[in-house]
Amino acid sequence: MATQDIKITHSEGGLRAALDGFFASLGQGMNAYLERRSRMDQINALNAKSDEELSRMGITRDGIPAYVFRDLFYV
Numbered sequence: 204m205a206t207q208d209i210k211i212t213h214s215e216g217g218l219r220a221a222l223d224g225f226f227a228s229l230g231q232g233m234n235a236y237l238e239r240r241s242r243m244d245q246i247n248a249l250n251a252k253s254d255e256e257l258s259r260m261g262i263t264r265d266g267i268p269a270y271v272f273r274d275l276f277y278v
Contacts, residue, residue: 245271 249257249267257263262270269276 242271 246267249262249271250264252260254264257267
């Protein structure tokens, strides 16, 4: 009985590269979505506070977005 030799080769393009690209972009999109959703929850929670509560925290209602995204801005 003869044995069969099966040769599997990997090419730089093709299905594997397409799948890698798809899952990489999906992961990046998911991270961005989760980050935005998390920050929107913070913005909504701060918007629910009274002006007096915000003042005690040292922020104004207009300053809520800057406060929530402060880690992204260089001052």
